[in-house]
Structures are given as structure tokens and as C-alpha cells.
Amino acid sequence: MTGYQELGALVHHELSYYRRERDSEQHLGRRRWSLSVPGLIIWFAVITWQGPNIRFNLNYSWYATLALPLIAMGVATGHIVNERKNGTVGWWLSLPMPRYLLVLSKWVASILLTAQRSFYVAGIALLGIYAMMLNGTVSPTIVCHFLLNGLTWTLIMYCLVPPLAALGLFMGTLTYSRWKDLIPGVWLMLVATGWLPVAHPGLYLTVNQALTVTIKPAFALAVFATWLLSGFLLWLATRILTRVTGL
Amino acid sequence: MHLEQRDVGSFRFLLDLSQPIYEQIVQQLSGAIARGDLDLGAKIPSVRELAQGLRAAPNTVVHAYQELEREGLIETRRGQGTFVTTSATVIHEFRAKLAQTLLNQFLQQMERLGFSPDDVRHLLREYPKEGDRT
Amino acid sequence: MTNMAVTCTDVSKRYGNRMALNGLTLEIPSGGIVGILGPNGSGKSTLFRTLMGITRPDSGNISVLGSVPGWETNAKIAYLPDRARWYADHTVRKALDWGSSLLPNFDRSRALALAHEMNLDLGQSVNGMSRGTEARLMLILCLARQVPLMILDEPFFGIDLISREKIIDALVASATEQETTVLLSTHEISDTESLFDYAVFLRAGRVERQGNADSLRSQYGSMRDIMRNLFQEEVTSQ
Numbered sequence: 001m002t003g004y005q006e007l008g009a010l011v012h013h014e015l016s017y018y019r020r021e022r023d024s025e026q027h028l029g030r031r032r033w034s035l036s037v038p039g040l041i042i043w044f045a046v047i048t049w050q051g052p053n054i055r056f057n058l059n060y061s062w063y064a065t066l067a068l069p070l071i072a073m074g075v076a077t078g079h080i081v082n083e084r085k086n087g088t089v090g091w092w093l094s095l096p097m098p099r100y101l102l103v104l105s106k107w108v109a110s111i112l113l114t115a116q117r118s119f120y121v122a123g124i125a126l127l128g129i130y131a132m133m134l135n136g137t138v139s140p141t142i143v144c145h146f147l148l149n150g151l152t153w154t155l156i157m158y159c160l161v162p163p164l165a166a167l168g169l170f171m172g173t174l175t176y177s178r179w180k181d182l183i184p185g186v187w188l189m190l191v192a193t194g195w196l197p198v199a200h201p202g203l204y205l206t207v208n209q210a211l212t213v214t215i216k217p218a219f220a221l222a223v224f225a226t227w228l229l230s231g232f233l234l235w236l237a238t239r240i241l242t243r244v245t246g247l
Numbered sequence: 248m249h250l251e252q253r254d255v256g257s258f259r260f261l262l263d264l265s266q267p268i269y270e271q272i273v274q275q276l277s278g279a280i281a282r283g284d285l286d287l288g289a290k291i292p293s294v295r296e297l298a299q300g301l302r303a304a305p306n307t308v309v310h311a312y313q314e315l316e317r318e319g320l321i322e323t324r325r326g327q328g329t330f331v332t333t334s335a336t337v338i339h340e341f342r343a344k345l346a347q348t349l350l351n352q353f354l355q356q357m358e359r360l361g362f363s364p365d366d367v368r369h370l371l372r373e374y375p376k377e378g379d380r381t
Numbered sequence: 382m383t384n385m386a387v388t389c390t391d392v393s394k395r396y397g398n399r400m401a402l403n404g405l406t407l408e409i410p411s412g413g414i415v416g417i418l419g420p421n422g423s424g425k426s427t428l429f430r431t432l433m434g435i436t437r438p439d440s441g442n443i444s445v446l447g448s449v450p451g452w453e454t455n456a457k458i459a460y461l462p463d464r465a466r467w468y469a470d471h472t473v474r475k476a477l478d479w480g481s482s483l484l485p486n487f488d489r490s491r492a493l494a495l496a497h498e499m500n501l502d503l504g505q506s507v508n509g510m511s512r513g514t515e516a517r518l519m520l521i522l523c524l525a526r527q528v529p530l531m532i533l534d535e536p537f538f539g540i541d542l543i544s545r546e547k548i549i550d551a552l553v554a555s556a557t558e559q560e561t562t563v564l565l566s567t568h569e570i571s572d573t574e575s576l577f578d579y580a581v582f583l584r585a586g587r588v589e590r591q592g593n594a595d596s597l598r599s600q601y602g603s604m605r606d607i608m609r610n611l612f613q614e615e616v617t618s619q
Binding site for chain 2: 412413414549550553554556557558572573574575576577578594595596598599602603604605606
Binding site: 091098 | 464
């Protein structure tokens with residue numbers, strides 16, 4: 001088997017994602033749609049109810065794309081932690097494959113699973129147009145602008161999915177290690193570094209009064225940096241699984 | 248001592264888990280052959296069947312069968328299985344050998360008690376016949 | 382050295398202030414069924430995990446099939462982890478696919494035959510299986526591999542009698558058909574003790590007694606007697 005075939009087989013396996021519930025043997029926790037579907041239904045209800053009275057800028061709804069990197073991180077952490085909760089960690093870690101492939105496949109799978117969970121963004125676009133039709137502001141220019149803006153938001157958030165998936169894997173593997181007491185410290189560091197772009201938001205992106213987002217050149221640089229960081233985090237996760245497991 | 252009864256086909260084994268299992272397989276199978284419980288040329292269980300039935304390690308059964316084969320009591324025919332020897336002479340000789348061994352043991356014990364072989368012969372002549380025993 | 386399946390020299394592993402393995406030294410010859418026996422917490426599972434390279438010992442040397450434990454060696458070992466569960470979203474068929482695509486030397490036709498023998502339906506979902514059925518499935522994934530070493534950690538834990546008998550039958554059949562060394566830890570010693578060619582008794586992370594099972598039997602009595610004598614205080618409660 002070549003490395004690529006192994007990776008393919010592993011990713012294929014990792015695309016299944018669930019958590020065995022502790023109490024009921026019969027129930028599998030699959031939370032694929034648990035937040036997005038009720039969210040969209042409520043959004044639909046609000047729009048239908050308010051109808052012509054909607055006066056606020058519908059571009060606010062694109063802030064929902066902020067959830068995408070968080071989903072990536074959650075899925076990635078869950079992927080590692082669930083092996084233990086589901087009682088399958090022994091099978092996983094005794095696979096005759098190098099540990100970096102085990103980590104890499106979970107990373108790729110987390111990104112793909114996040115993409116699968118991002119269909120709610122299309123729902124937001126449709127509901128936005130529906131709202132414009134109800135309050136009578138619908139026009140080709142406005143719809144185009146609304147959709148383009150949404151596309152930009154989604155693109156920006158997708159750029160952050162791989163590094164956050166890597167971060168999630170790293171955090172997940174920390175729970176396996178003798179260093180698991182460090183987790184709160186790592187969280188603190190994250191919040192601190194997360195503050196950097198927030199402190200100078202204008203450096204990477206600008207959001208104008210009409211809530212249109214524009215990407216600045218520094219953003220590309222920042223994304224490049226976070227991708228380098230993901231590589232480092234994946235390497236760290238591999239090291240933890242090989243060297244300092246607390247198993 | 249815990250004896251466990253385990254049936255393999257028509258065989259009934261009594262396994263004593265506090266004794267070597269290899270010896271018990273050899274003794275119980277050769278006993279069955281010597282007594283005539285197993286006919287000449289009869290098929291006996293395969294290694295797998297016996298190991299499964301006795302819940303014994305296949306290696307142990309293999310070694311036991313090798314020992315019985317050395318004695319000439321059983322023979323393995325390629326692709327057909329394992330069989331009791333077809334030679335009545337072999338079994339006859341084995342019975343004679345077994346009887347000789349038991350007799351030697353008996354005589355040794357008697358000798359330790361101070362009975363000479365002649366004394367034993369005398370005792371045996373006095374020993375009640377089967378019909379007279381109560 | 383060459384005909385040793387496993388060699389451990391002075392291996393120690395500490396968890397917090399508990400020594401799971403405490404200077405364990407052990408040589409297991411290849412071939413046959415080897416019982417790894419001892420009370421709870423005697424280090425059986427930790428030993429197995431170190432053999433699989435999942436746990437790294439703090440000190441000492443380990444050789445499995447002549448090499449250092451690690452993922453490369455795992456290609457030659459079929460391992461049933463302790464308290465393992467199977468992926469609950471799989472069906473039996475998907476579990477066999479998993480074996481075919483991720484495990485070297487996985488014999489799919491043998492796995493299918495075993496599944497048939499053990500009354501598993503290919504479409505059956507793991508979620509909703511009884512523990513015994515799930516254990517049979519996991520054992521199939523081990524038995525269907527043509528490897529020189531098999532490590533089964535408590536394969537009978539929490540399993541009904543019928544599944545246990547089927548598993549023992551399959552294990553014996555597989556040990557008949559291929560030259561495999563099987564390391565097996567179990568609490569159900571009365572059901573299995575006649576299976577062992579070789580036995581290792583562990584206590585508090587050390588080897589208390591080891592040897593050819595028939596020699597141990599003629600010297601000390603049944604495996605259960607040995608357990609009782611060696612671990613009186615620990616076993617009386619069980």
C-alpha cells in the first residue's frame with residue numbers, strides 16, 4: 001500500500017462521525033444538523049412573521065458563517081476524544097500506520113465534514129432573498145450584492161477552517177497526553193492570540209456601514225501564517241500521540 | 248482435583264485439569280484402542296475436532312497424536328484423516344506391553360511388602376474366581 | 382532469541398504513583414496458546430499495550446517478533462484491545478471493509494466464513510448488537526488476519542456463554558490452521574485453562590510464575606489452583 005492509498009482508506013473511515021451515548025446503548029449521537037436546521041426554521045418563522053416590517057440590514061445574517069471555523073474545531077476535537085469515549089481508541093492506535101497518517105486523516109476528514117455541515121449557509125442566502133421579497137426591497141443589484149457579500153464571508157471563514165481543525169486535533173490529543181493539565185493554559189494562550197487580529201481588525205478586513213466585507217492584502221499573509229501554524233500543530237499532535245501519551 | 252467430562256463425537260474424555268493434558272489424551276485414547284472400544288481402522292477425530300471438543304491447545308493434541316503414531320496405534324492418511332491401525336497384531340502387542348507394565352508395577356509393590364513373585368502366584372491361585380466373588 | 386515471540390527485560394511503567402509494570406522480565410516462546418493470568422491491576426493490559434506501541438514504558442527493553450514495538454511491527458500482530466467496542470455506526474459488512482482496507486494480511490474470505498460460522502448477518506448494525514455479538518465481530522477481525530502473533534485482551538469479558546463457546550471454537554480452529562502465537566488474558570479461567578500451552582502469572586507488574594502449562598500442571602496443579610495459591614487475597618472475592 002502506498003501512503004496515498006492508506007490515507008484515502010483512513011479518510012474514508014474517518015468520515016463517519018458519531019458519539020456513543022453513555023446511557024442508552026441504542027442511541028448514536030449524530031449532531032450533524034442539530035443546530036443549523038432548527039436555527040433556519042426559527043429564522044424562516046421570524047421572517048414570515050415580521051414580513052414587510054423587516055427594516056434591518058439582512059447582511060447581518062452572514063455573521064452566522066463565523067460558526068464554520070468553530071464547527072471545524074469542534075469536529076476535530078470530537079474526532080480524537082470520541083475514539084476514547086466510544087471505546088475504539090485501542091483499534092485506532094494499534095493500526096499499522098505511522099501516527100502522522102492517523103492525525104492527517106482526521107484533519108482532512110474534519111475539513112470535509114465541516115464542508116458537509118456548511119449547507120446552512122445556502123439556507124441563509126435563500127431566506128435572505130425571501131425576506132427581501134416580503135419587505136419589497138428585492139432588486140437584481142441588491143440580491144447580487146447580498147450574495148456576493150455572503151460568498152466573501154464564507155470564503156474568509158473557509159480559510160480559517162483548516163487551521164482551526166488542526167487546533168482542534170491538537171487540543172484533542174492533549175487530552176490523551178500526560179500534559180492534559182496544560183489544557184486551560186493553552187486555552188488562555190489561544191484567547192490571547194485570538195485578540196491580536198481583533199485588536200487591529202482593519203489590518204486584515206474592513207466591514208463598512210452597509211456591512212459589506214472587504215479583504216485586505218494582509219489577510220492573505222495572515223491566512224498563510226495560520227496554515228503554517230496548522231502544519232506545526234499537526235506535527236505536535238503526532239508527537240504527543242507517539243511520545244508522551246498518558247495511555 | 249476437578250475432573251471435567253468432555254464429549255468428542257462418541258468419545259467421552261475425563262479431563263483432570265490438575266494433571267498434564269498431553270498425557271491424559273495419550274492414555275485415554277490408547278486405553279480406548281487397547282480395550283477395543285475403537286474398532287480396527289476406525290476414524291478418530293481430527294486434531295481440530297479433538298482440540299475443540301476438549302478445549303485443549305491444538306499443539307497438545309498434535310503432540311499426543313504423534314506419540315500414538317510412534318506406538319503404531321494410529322495412522323494419518325493424507326487428506327483422509329486419522330485412523331486406528333488396521334493391524335490386530337499391533338494392538339495385541341500393545342495390550343501385551345500394557346499388561347506387562349501393569350504387572351511389573353504390581354509385582355514391585357508386592358515386593359516392597361515382602362511378597363516374592365512365587366508368593367504372588369500362590370495368592371493369585373487362591374484368589375476367588377469371578378463367579379465366587381460376592 | 383529467534384524463536385521468542387515476546388521478550389521483555391526489566392520493563393517498568395508508572396501511572397501517577399502506581400507502578401503498572403514493575404521491572405517485568407518475560408520470555409514467551411513462539412507457537413501455541415499462551416495464558417497471561419493474574420488479578421485485576423496486575424499489569425496484563427499495560428503489558429499488551431506496550432507490546433503494541435500504544436503505551437511507552439518508562440524503562441526497560443521490549444522485543445516483539447524480534448523488533449521494537451511500533452506501527453511497523455503491528456502489521457504482524459492482530460490485537461483485541463481491552464474493554465474494546467466496535468464502531469457503532471458500522472454494519473458487519475462495513476467492519477469487514479474496514480479490515481480489508483486498513484489491515485495487512487486480512488483474509489476477507491476467511492472473515493466471511495467466520496462471520497457465517499458465528500451467526501453474524503452482514504447487514505446487521507453494530508449499534509443495537511448485544512455485547513456478545515459485538516465481541517464475536519471484533520474477534521473475527523483478529524482471527525481473519527494471517528499473522529504470526531495474536532494478542533487478545535479479555536476476549537470473554539461480559540460475554541454470554543454461547544458466544545464464549547463459539548469464540549473458543551473459532552480460536553482453536555484458527556490455532557490449528559495457522560502457526561500463530563496467541564497471547565490471551567482472561568478472568569474466565571475455568572472455561573479456558575485447558576487451552577493453554579504456556580502460562581504466565583502476573584502480579585503487581587511482575588512475573589510471579591511462568592512455564593509450559595503441562596509442566597506447571599504436574600508441578601502445581603490446575604491453573605486455577607495456581608491462581609488461588611498465588612493470589613489468595615485477590616481471588617477470593619471473585
